[in-house]
Amino acid sequence: MTSNHREVLNMHKATEFRLEARPQLPEALHRLGELANDLFYSWNHGVRGLFARIDLRLWQKVEHNPKLFLRRVSQHRLEEAAADRAFLAEYRRVLSSYDAYVEAGPGAEVVELLNPETSLVAYFCAEFGFHESFPIYSGGLGILAGDHCKAASDLGLPFVAVGLLYQQGYFMQTIDAQGQQVARYQCHDSDELPISPVEQDGEQLKISVPFPGRELWARVWQARVGHIRLYLLDANTPENNEQDRELTLQLYGGDSDTRISQEILLGIGGTRALAALGIKPTAWHINEGHAAFQILERCRMAMEHGLSFEAALESVAACTLFTTHTPVPAGHDIFPRDLVAHALGPYTETAGLDFDRVFELGAKNGDGTFNMTSLGLRGSRFHNGVSRIHGGVASEMEGSIWPQIPPEENPIGYITNGVHVSTFLAPEWASLFEMQAPTWKSELRNPDFWNFVDRIPDYHYWSVHKALKQQMAEFIVRRLRRQHQRNGTGHSVTERMTRKLVSPEKDAMVIGFARRFATYKRATLIFSDLPRLERLLTDPDNPVVLVFAGKAHPKDNPGQQLIKVIHDLSMQPSLMGHIILLEDYDQAMARRLLSGVDVWLNTPEYPKEASGTSGEKAAMNGALNLSVLDGWWGEGYDGNNGWAIAPRDIRLDQEFRNREEARDLLDLLEMEIIPLYYKREAQGYSKDWVARSKASMKTITPRFNSQRMVMDYVRNYYQPASAQGHRLAANKGELANELAQWKARIRAAWHGVNIQMHGCVTDRCNWDEEVELSVEVALNGLAPEDIRVECVVSPDCTGSHGEPGPDSFILEPAGDQDGKTLFSARIKAPYPGLQTLRLRAYPYHDALTHPLEMGAMLWA
Numbered sequence: 001m002t003s004n005h006r007e008v009l010n011m012h013k014a015t016e017f018r019l020e021a022r023p024q025l026p027e028a029l030h031r032l033g034e035l036a037n038d039l040f041y042s043w044n045h046g047v048r049g050l051f052a053r054i055d056l057r058l059w060q061k062v063e064h065n066p067k068l069f070l071r072r073v074s075q076h077r078l079e080e081a082a083a084d085r086a087f088l089a090e091y092r093r094v095l096s097s098y099d100a101y102v103e104a105g106p107g108a109e110v111v112e113l114l115n116p117e118t119s120l121v122a123y124f125c126a127e128f129g130f131h132e133s134f135p136i137y138s139g140g141l142g143i144l145a146g147d148h149c150k151a152a153s154d155l156g157l158p159f160v161a162v163g164l165l166y167q168q169g170y171f172m173q174t175i176d177a178q179g180q181q182v183a184r185y186q187c188h189d190s191d192e193l194p195i196s197p198v199e200q201d202g203e204q205l206k207i208s209v210p211f212p213g214r215e216l217w218a219r220v221w222q223a224r225v226g227h228i229r230l231y232l233l234d235a236n237t238p239e240n241n242e243q244d245r246e247l248t249l250q251l252y253g254g255d256s257d258t259r260i261s262q263e264i265l266l267g268i269g270g271t272r273a274l275a276a277l278g279i280k281p282t283a284w285h286i287n288e289g290h291a292a293f294q295i296l297e298r299c300r301m302a303m304e305h306g307l308s309f310e311a312a313l314e315s316v317a318a319c320t321l322f323t324t325h326t327p328v329p330a331g332h333d334i335f336p337r338d339l340v341a342h343a344l345g346p347y348t349e350t351a352g353l354d355f356d357r358v359f360e361l362g363a364k365n366g367d368g369t370f371n372m373t374s375l376g377l378r379g380s381r382f383h384n385g386v387s388r389i390h391g392g393v394a395s396e397m398e399g400s401i402w403p404q405i406p407p408e409e410n411p412i413g414y415i416t417n418g419v420h421v422s423t424f425l426a427p428e429w430a431s432l433f434e435m436q437a438p439t440w441k442s443e444l445r446n447p448d449f450w451n452f453v454d455r456i457p458d459y460h461y462w463s464v465h466k467a468l469k470q471q472m473a474e475f476i477v478r479r480l481r482r483q484h485q486r487n488g489t490g491h492s493v494t495e496r497m498t499r500k501l502v503s504p505e506k507d508a509m510v511i512g513f514a515r516r517f518a519t520y521k522r523a524t525l526i527f528s529d530l531p532r533l534e535r536l537l538t539d540p541d542n543p544v545v546l547v548f549a550g551k552a553h554p555k556d557n558p559g560q561q562l563i564k565v566i567h568d569l570s571m572q573p574s575l576m577g578h579i580i581l582l583e584d585y586d587q588a589m590a591r592r593l594l595s596g597v598d599v600w601l602n603t604p605e606y607p608k609e610a611s612g613t614s615g616e617k618a619a620m621n622g623a624l625n626l627s628v629l630d631g632w633w634g635e636g637y638d639g640n641n642g643w644a645i646a647p648r649d650i651r652l653d654q655e656f657r658n659r660e661e662a663r664d665l666l667d668l669l670e671m672e673i674i675p676l677y678y679k680r681e682a683q684g685y686s687k688d689w690v691a692r693s694k695a696s697m698k699t700i701t702p703r704f705n706s707q708r709m710v711m712d713y714v715r716n717y718y719q720p721a722s723a724q725g726h727r728l729a730a731n732k733g734e735l736a737n738e739l740a741q742w743k744a745r746i747r748a749a750w751h752g753v754n755i756q757m758h759g760c761v762t763d764r765c766n767w768d769e770e771v772e773l774s775v776e777v778a779l780n781g782l783a784p785e786d787i788r789v790e791c792v793v794s795p796d797c798t799g800s801h802g803e804p805g806p807d808s809f810i811l812e813p814a815g816d817q818d819g820k821t822l823f824s825a826r827i828k829a830p831y832p833g834l835q836t837l838r839l840r841a842y843p844y845h846d847a848l849t850h851p852l853e854m855g856a857m858l859w860a
């Protein structure tokens with residue numbers, strides 16, 4: 001470009017600038033601003049309906065973003081609405097339900113377990129997915145965190161959440177004419193997000209964390225989520241250098257240096273932000289490894305009160321819960337030692353923490369790397385996976401944290417994920433429930449109550465489903481046209497693509513598959529036998545449409561390849577109209593698809609689906625799940641509420657497993673699912689299908705919703721963690737100190753402890769006779785009360801009723817002999833017939849949170 005040319009351009013540019021004339025809210029509508037700034041709108045259709053009613057086209061154009069809407073709406077429209085009696089009536093109705101929600105206190109059950117006067121839960125997560133207008137999430141983890149907060153608000157829990165504010169968030173996806181994913185990033189300014197600055201002394205609160213050669217500063221924001229607050233940090237502040245200002249630009253962007261820096265900000269900065277606000281949580285929930293650095297900052301704070309690092313760690317861990325979500329080792333954040341030393345070193349130094357000791361907390365398998373999951377597990381005394389199957393997998397995978405404990409006994413438990421019903425249930429269903437069972441919203445945890453679904457007349461039930469399916473079809477047509485027009489696909493082609501979907505006389509069965517395109521989710525499993533699938537889909541009497549959507553991480557090439565495969569198939573003339581691929585999956589699209597499809601498909605590679613939640617959302621909207629028995633579906637499927645693909649043995653070859661499971665999938669479709677759907681009677685729908693759909697809705701909704709999940713967290717973890725934290729921290733951490741010193745003594749002595757059978761045990765006895773058990777233990781300087789000696793009995797016979805867990809008996813100290821300590825007990829055989837008795841010893845102290853938390857155990 002010549003300089004002349006450039007000048008011309010510049011001159012031209014200089015004459016053009018943007019000016020935004022913001023409308024003023026009329027007095028009669030002044031609380032719209034408040035509604036736009038509370039994420040209550042993300043699950044309340046009434047609030048969103050107000051914006052849509054003022055200007056539907058603008059509402060769609062701003063992608064359901066209330067704050068942006070209020071900046072762009074014309075003054076004229078606002079004045080019109082303010083003068084419209086019907087609108088004002090609706091506005092007042094919505095406001096009064098909002099006020100009633102905000103004013104409601106917690107239920108008695110919550111107060112009893114976690115009294116808001118004395119307890120507070122802090123929940124840390126790297127992403128939060130509340131609504132499409134607030135794009136700081138990438139997928140399941142974020143949506144789950146959003147749902148967790150929403151349920152905490154519904155229940156009136158004393159609860160705050162902490163995360164990062166990403167200016168660009170996660171990427172937006174387009175799929176081009178070749179089926180390539182293109183990632184686009186868009187900046188969101190804070191004015192268009194449902195957040196406000198946290199002010200202190202008239203200025204926005206800022207915190208800082210020592211970084212290599214500088215301080216990293218972050219601004220603190222808050223988002224209202226009904227009753228609770230979410231605090232968010234962002235590094236885009238003038239105190240930082242240019243590069244640091246971009247630290248919180250993208251979620252899961254950049255390299256591992258960016259990642260560890262973001263995590264330092266989240267964990268350490270997040271804890272500092274709470275401290276600066278005077279917020280003092282009594283239980284801390286680390287949701288996935290990204291936030292685990294908070295443990296260090298909390299230790300530092302405890303050390304300011306005079307505790308040693310080890311005592312501080314005991315006191316911190318005692319009130320901390322760590323939740324792991326990833327059943328694949330590659331899913332964990334693992335950093336090389338050099339990087340940790342570089343990025344975290346300045347912090348540990350100023351905090352007075354010993355770097356080597358800190359590094360040990362994150363060490364795994366001694367390979368010199370630092371694992372955030374290991375840090376999370378060692379810095380907490382409560383741990384869980386997110387479904388029954390995943391809890392077991394996590395226990396195995398993380399077993400090395402408790403090296404001498406059999407994985408099935410280590411302290412990792414599980415709470416199965418659930419979803420926020422008001423967010424994901426279509427309003428049409430909600431109105432129907434309102435009519436049939438007006439109190440349904442307060443009966444979300446009562447499975448018996450949900451039998452009301454059976455009382456809904458079939459025709460009414462089906463008409464709601466059909467209406468939602470119709471809305472979905474219109475949505476898909478709109479989105480596909482937009483997508484393919486941009487790619488230059490001809491109009492006649494897009495017509496053919498959507499013909500099956502919109503043909504009313506056929507009402508084709510629609511199967512949905514939408515989630516992140518990660519390879520373990522096996523999006524293309526259903527294509528394993530293409531000729532057979534093609535025959536099933538294109539049967540002129542019983543056509544089937546498959547709808548796909550999802551993003552692949554920009555660095556995940558195999559994931560992006562899956563998109564291309566599906567794109568190419570969708571363009572094949574023989575399959576056209578039967579396979580549809582939509583771009584830019586987000587929460588808005590999820591709500592559309594989940595409430596419109598007939599069948600929701602999920603085919604993960606067992607056991608890699610930690611929980612999965614989209615199938616739960618589909619079920620509460622009447623869709624039937626067709627899934628591999630993994631994650632939540634391993635508990636949700638009851639033989640009658642959907643269809644299951646049993647995973648093959650994981651020791652078998654992967655190709656073979658894929659083939660076998662794909663065949664099951666096609667068999668189910670061909671022999672059960674398609675025939676059942678098309679078993680239409682005079683009324684035009686299949687009664688048996690409706691019966692199955694009702695069975696699914698009524699069994700799954702009350703078990704897999706986020707209120708059930710959060711109450712499980714309260715009962716199993718938040719309450720005990722709060723209590724244990726109080727206990728260890730009391731009297732300036734007296735018990736934490738004692739425990740730390742005791743653990744040090746045990747660690748030093750344990751290698752020399754040894755347990756052996758004493759004398760011989762009889763190998764037979766009469767059923768009601770007592771047997772004497774005795775072991776001798778070399779205590780290596782420990783006291784008899786430092787350990788617990790136990791006999792574990794498990795039945796050998798398969799003839800006994802059921803499968804009772806192993807019974808255990810404690811052996812009591814019974815004097816010394818030859819420098820060893822005897823422990824003995826007299827027991828009666830707990831099972832008839834053959835049984836196995838095993839004797840073991842492990843360190844025991846009354847202040848332990850879990851009896852096996854030290855990971856030490858010896859067997860005789």
Ligand SMILES: *Cc1c(COP(=O)(O)O)cnc(C)c1O
Binds near residue numbers: 587590
């Ligand atoms: C529910 C949801 C997910 C999680 O779905 P999975 O079943 O866990 O794959 C991901 N993205 C969006 C937008 C969702 O609504």
